Amino acid sequence: MKHLICISFFIVSNFSLFGQNVSGVVVDENKSPIHYAIAYCGQNHAHSDESGNFEISNLSIGDTLHFEFLGFEDYEKVIQDSDFSNQLVVTLLPVIFEMNEVTISKSVKTTNTISSMDIKINPVNSSQEVLRKVPGLLIGQHAGGGKAEQIFLRGFDIDHGTDITLNVDGIPVNMVSHAHGQGYSDLHFIIPETIDNIDFGKGPYYTEMGNFNTAGYVNFKTKDKLDESILSLDYGMFGTGRILGMFDLLGSTENQNAYIATEYQQSDGPVESPQNFSRLNIMGKYGIETESGDLFSFILSKMYSKWDASGQIPQRLVDNGTITRFGSVDDTEGGTTSRLNMAINHSKKLSEHSFIKTNAFYSLYDFELFSNFTFFLEDPVNGDQIRQHENRNIYGMNSTIYQSLNIGKSNVDMSYQVGFRYDDVKDVELSNTSNRKTTLSQLSLGDVNETNAYSSVDASLDIGKWLINGGLRFDYFNFNYNNKLSPQYDNKSVDKVRFSPKFNVIYNQNNKLQYYFKSGIGFHSNDSRVVINGDADLDLPAAYGSDIGIIIKPLDKLLINTALWYLFLEQEFVYVGDAGIVEPSGRTVRQGVDFSLRYQLSRNLFFNTDLTYTDASAIDEEVGSQFIPLAVPFMAAGGLTMKEFYGFTGGIRYRYIMDRAANEDNSIVALGYFITDINLSYDINKLTLGLSIENLFNTAWNEAQFATESRLRDELEPVEELHFTPGVPFFFKTSATYRF
Numbered sequence: 001m002k003h004l005i006c007i008s009f010f011i012v013s014n015f016s017l018f019g020q021n022v023s024g025v026v027v028d029e030n031k032s033p034i035h036y037a038i039a040y041c042g043q044n045h046a047h048s049d050e051s052g053n054f055e056i057s058n059l060s061i062g063d064t065l066h067f068e069f070l071g072f073e074d075y076e077k078v079i080q081d082s083d084f085s086n087q088l089v090v091t092l093l094p095v096i097f098e099m100n101e102v103t104i105s106k107s108v109k110t111t112n113t114i115s116s117m118d119i120k121i122n123p124v125n126s127s128q129e130v131l132r133k134v135p136g137l138l139i140g141q142h143a144g145g146g147k148a149e150q151i152f153l154r155g156f157d158i159d160h161g162t163d164i165t166l167n168v169d170g171i172p173v174n175m176v177s178h179a180h181g182q183g184y185s186d187l188h189f190i191i192p193e194t195i196d197n198i199d200f201g202k203g204p205y206y207t208e209m210g211n212f213n214t215a216g217y218v219n220f221k222t223k224d225k226l227d228e229s230i231l232s233l234d235y236g237m238f239g240t241g242r243i244l245g246m247f248d249l250l251g252s253t254e255n256q257n258a259y260i261a262t263e264y265q266q267s268d269g270p271v272e273s274p275q276n277f278s279r280l281n282i283m284g285k286y287g288i289e290t291e292s293g294d295l296f297s298f299i300l301s302k303m304y305s306k307w308d309a310s311g312q313i314p315q316r317l318v319d320n321g322t323i324t325r326f327g328s329v330d331d332t333e334g335g336t337t338s339r340l341n342m343a344i345n346h347s348k349k350l351s352e353h354s355f356i357k358t359n360a361f362y363s364l365y366d367f368e369l370f371s372n373f374t375f376f377l378e379d380p381v382n383g384d385q386i387r388q389h390e391n392r393n394i395y396g397m398n399s400t401i402y403q404s405l406n407i408g409k410s411n412v413d414m415s416y417q418v419g420f421r422y423d424d425v426k427d428v429e430l431s432n433t434s435n436r437k438t439t440l441s442q443l444s445l446g447d448v449n450e451t452n453a454y455s456s457v458d459a460s461l462d463i464g465k466w467l468i469n470g471g472l473r474f475d476y477f478n479f480n481y482n483n484k485l486s487p488q489y490d491n492k493s494v495d496k497v498r499f500s501p502k503f504n505v506i507y508n509q510n511n512k513l514q515y516y517f518k519s520g521i522g523f524h525s526n527d528s529r530v531v532i533n534g535d536a537d538l539d540l541p542a543a544y545g546s547d548i549g550i551i552i553k554p555l556d557k558l559l560i561n562t563a564l565w566y567l568f569l570e571q572e573f574v575y576v577g578d579a580g581i582v583e584p585s586g587r588t589v590r591q592g593v594d595f596s597l598r599y600q601l602s603r604n605l606f607f608n609t610d611l612t613y614t615d616a617s618a619i620d621e622e623v624g625s626q627f628i629p630l631a632v633p634f635m636a637a638g639g640l641t642m643k644e645f646y647g648f649t650g651g652i653r654y655r656y657i658m659d660r661a662a663n664e665d666n667s668i669v670a671l672g673y674f675i676t677d678i679n680l681s682y683d684i685n686k687l688t689l690g691l692s693i694e695n696l697f698n699t700a701w702n703e704a705q706f707a708t709e710s711r712l713r714d715e716l717e718p719v720e721e722l723h724f725t726p727g728v729p730f731f732f733k734t735s736a737t738y739r740f
Helices: 112-121 315-319 528-533
Strands: 020-027 038-041 044-047 053-059 064-068 075-078 088-091 137-140 150-153 164-168 195-202 216-222 230-236 240-248 256-267 277-289 295-309 333-351 354-371 386-407 410-434 438-463 466-483 491-510 513-523 542-555 558-569 573-576 581-584 588-600 605-618 634-645 648-657 673-684 687-694 702-710 719-726 731-739
Touching: 038 053, 044 053, 053 386, 075 088, 112 195, 112 558, 112 588, 240 731, 315 719, 438 528, 466 528, 491 528
Parallel strands: 020 088, 164 216
Antiparallel strands: 020 053, 038 044, 038 064, 064 075, 137 150, 195 216, 230 240, 230 731, 240 256, 256 277, 277 295, 295 333, 333 354, 354 386, 386 410, 410 438, 438 466, 466 491, 491 513, 513 542, 542 558, 558 588, 573 581, 588 605, 605 634, 634 648, 648 673, 673 687, 687 731, 702 719
């Protein structure tokens, strides 16, 4: 990026010789606020807050104020006398992405630059890509396409969300005390093409993040406005199809925007017993800016999904040729799930130096899942099929005041947060069933009422090249469970609290080199049913973490981020599905190295790679049994992307997971894999034709893997070995998209 300097003129005597403050708002061409745009003039600098507001001090008439933000044209403003008394409205226009425009700004969340770059270069176009956009995060689908993905991050097999906080437009995704697993996070209600921004952070260092923020967090923000309406149709192998519609409802109406998006998809999958998978998504969003400058947005979405699954199969049956990798032992597995979301977001400017953001949300959620992990181990006659079910209402609200203060030449950004979440869960059930029709016995049944009220304060002090950030979060939990299987009324309640301090230091040598140290305490809550029964020593076990890292641009078109990190958990949780319990597994330590690289080889060609090495161990286990099951020692992802080259856009992507221990002594090994995907599209005016291939080299790989003890109908003794669901083989899909 070109080197810009501040031009100052000598001010005649009828003007003050002392610098003054200039404030305003930074927006895009749709008048949507731009968060963290950089404003600078010489050594003076500032950034826009979440509502686009900024204030920069020590300016004089004739100074040139510069504005920058990734993916937008630089903007220059020569300061005039009237600018000190009037609010500036700075509109940034989008441009083709160029790496040399990227600057490293002072922020606890500077690494978000990486995901912002990835979104600009290669937007999210499939549900599988939603979480893969987070550097260092990989996913796997358990079975059938309808369950939440299995998540891998920083040496964690997070299962479905036990150690990562997920939110969409302020709506929490994680489900506390879920029928299938603590923190269960089903992101399938997001229509991928509506995603506008991904905010992520690794580790428990962020004051605004609460429950499940141990390995990290991811916040998704959907588009406020569509640039154009879209109709899209996908068709591929295994009976796979998808239709998408996104429609701008108000066009260029000033101060208002609205759109609706909907998708329907189906697939039989590569398995021998068809998955009969289908999903319907509908989403609407409306935004308005009032005459007083208040911003409102209203979101309504509905998702419904159903599927069949072949389940996890034992390795011994594949080895002896009884079934293929795509066969099954019990193909009556599957389920249904639905979710209705409603949310209101409001932003109001309180003064020149402060504003408040509030969001309120409601979710109506239903879940039913049939599984059979052990076949005929417990019931040699009917089999071990189980049903997990719940019906849930989630209510919540969050309000945060942001305040900027100038102390001499230093800036202080403050935030004060207060909020609550209430989960009303009816008929959380675990039952033995047969053929998805007959209930043989109920193992557990009850109602969960769980309340989480919280508050926090956070401060960032900007001193020269230093940014010092500290915060303290307070969480209160009330766990309530009504056991419906008890012969007498059995309703119990427990209260718990957790304080979570954070401390982070950022040092910017310049806009191409940053050093950082992050530290903090996070936590993940236990299942209400476990807390009430007193089965756990720790109900809100803490996670103690720290990062030491560097972000550097050694070349104009090369960005590197690397970090040494450490994470200690007071209690590791393992969900035992067929027993309906969350099993404590003792203290654990993970430490490792993260490495991310982004390089623009030419105007249209980009390379990226993310690597994570982890050393994970269970502290409380005996020597030789210290392996954490499914903790990944090394994983990598990356690829080449070609953007807008004579109408062509495409890329080749890879992902790799190393072999890892499937049990505590590593006597059973979960196999690693290396998978390559490619995609290519061509624009013809307003029509885009595309194709994509998953698993280009038709690698035989296991997507979900577990060490499980099972017994088949004709076996006298159980066998503990690797059970898995097969990964997708060579898969070809075509698409056509029309924009209008």
